[in-house]
Amino acid sequence: MSGRKLFVGGNWKMNLTVAEAHALTRAVASGLAGRGQVEVAVFPSFVHLAEVGSVLHKVPGNIVKLGAQDFYTQANGAFTGEVSLAQLKDLGVQVVLAGHSERRHVLGESDGLVNAKVRAALAAGLEVILCVGEKLEQREAGMTDQINVAQTVYGLAGVGRTQMAKITIAYEPVWAIGTGKNATPQDAQQAHVAIRRALAALYDETVAAATRIQYGGSMKGSNARELIAQKDVDGGLIGGPRSRPRSSWPL
Ligand code: PGA
16 A cells, blocks of 8 residues: 555546536535545636535535646736636635646647746645646657656756645646547556656655656546556546547647
């Protein structure tokens, strides 16, 4: 037993109506009643945070954390279209994603911005899930560990040892996200070990052993059990299908 509590996140991306988000929140909360052995967070779209938060607020025991998919690093000001950490906290958000591959590769976020977001969220007292993962061509070129370690090291630059208690890493191979193709449990385990070694090198063995590393990328009911059975897989970050082929996206 690793002693790390399993952590499962639901990344709802740019999906659902208010009514659907409300219904899904209720379904998640009622499905989890009495299952305290797993930590759960949901990441609705910004426009549904208040509604989802109001449903979660009524659920006894704070069993599902409210999460946000993104945020801006600045406290306030003239940043049209952006959302601040203070605004998210005001709605009850406890945990945020940073470095999700759709933000890195579709919206063009750099390692520098991802790191600035990680540090801003920690400074605001929030928990962070830092997402890392290789593209297909990087995997085929044998660069999987190199990419994951680099994204981990860049993402955590300036993050102190004690702040690591608020960090979860999500290993999400880009080629597996929303494609129906998941990493094999063995491939996931290998990638997680490489990330955990990087944490040991950056901090120490204690931090490395305590930090949770989720797997994400087409995790579903039929494969979750064997992925999570791997020694270094501490839960999952679960999204949903793509609505359109990525090649037709505007950016
Ligand atoms: P997926 O997405 O489960 O649809 O592959 C995971 C994620 O993007 O976090």
